[in-house]
Amino acid sequence: MSEVPQNASYMVAAYVITAVILVGYAVSLYRRTNKP
Amino acid sequence: MTLAQKGRWTTVVALVCLAAVYVRALAFTPVERLQGPAQKIYYLHVPAAIWTETAMILVGLASIFYLFLKDARLDRFAEASAEVGTVFATIVLTTGPIWGKPIWGTWWTWDARLTSTLLLFFLYVGYLLVRGAVRDPGLRARYAAVLGICGMCLVPFIHLSVFMFRTLHPQPIILKPSAPSLPGSMLATWLFSLAAFTLLYVGFVIQRYALSLGREAHGGGSPGHV
Numbered sequence: 001m002s003e004v005p006q007n008a009s010y011m012v013a014a015y016v017i018t019a020v021i022l023v024g025y026a027v028s029l030y031r032r033t034n035k036p
Numbered sequence: 037m038t039l040a041q042k043g044r045w046t047t048v049v050a051l052v053c054l055a056a057v058y059v060r061a062l063a064f065t066p067v068e069r070l071q072g073p074a075q076k077i078y079y080l081h082v083p084a085a086i087w088t089e090t091a092m093i094l095v096g097l098a099s100i101f102y103l104f105l106k107d108a109r110l111d112r113f114a115e116a117s118a119e120v121g122t123v124f125a126t127i128v129l130t131t132g133p134i135w136g137k138p139i140w141g142t143w144w145t146w147d148a149r150l151t152s153t154l155l156l157f158f159l160y161v162g163y164l165l166v167r168g169a170v171r172d173p174g175l176r177a178r179y180a181a182v183l184g185i186c187g188m189c190l191v192p193f194i195h196l197s198v199f200m201f202r203t204l205h206p207q208p209i210i211l212k213p214s215a216p217s218l219p220g221s222m223l224a225t226w227l228f229s230l231a232a233f234t235l236l237y238v239g240f241v242i243q244r245y246a247l248s249l250g251r252e253a254h255g256g257g258s259p260g261h262v
């Protein structure tokens with residue numbers, strides 16, 4: 001029976017990048033809306 | 037409560053839901069035996085891809101109706117949907133290669149699905165550049181509408197490209213005529229993620245729409261008045 005591939009670092013990278021993009025855009029919208 | 041505040045609260049709720057998706061996907065969803073943990077990228081990549089394509093379809097439909105009705109609200113919505121679609125397309129084009137490297141052995145390949153998705157991203161960027169470059173609000177809305185309709189026409193090709201050509205990209209395992217080929221727990225996580233991304237799209241678009249309204253109120257010019 002084959003072993004499960006050890007590639008969790010790719011998964012972590014994808015999850016971190018997605019969070020950074022989404023939170024970054026949310027912050028950008030907040031700052032642009034509240035710009036004086 | 038103002039429109040911007042409604043959008044902000046929707047986004048906050050969506051981000052909390054997304055955090056719950058992260059916990060469920062990483063801690064409570066089984067690891068796929070052949071692909072390993074990298075398969076869990078699926079729970080972000082596919083919902084983001086669905087909203088990348090849906091956002092462009094909505095841009096195209098709003099653009100068609102704008103050209104007939106000249107209603108500034110349609111142009112404003114198209115602009116908001118295009119900006120949010122660009123954000124989701126960025127997620128698709130970053131998570132895709134990160135998933136591809138351990139499974140396919142390469143970050144990128146110029147096959148039909150990947151290349152057409154990249155083209156859609158360029159259309160999104162072009163759409164936003166046109167909006168930034170043309171000063172006249174009426175002309176800006178019309179030029180952008182044409183690009184939005186072109187983008188909408190590309191979406192069915194992207195979805196069908198894996199059936200029409202031999203590609204490295206796999207065929208859909210959920211959005212297909214037969215039943216989804218995912219175990220129940222994985223399907224539940226994916227549906228939860230799709231709901232979170234849907235809420236994110238709604239929250240972002242409401243906020244972006246409110247931002248355009250605010251700019252027009254401060255003299256930015258509305259295409260409906262031209």
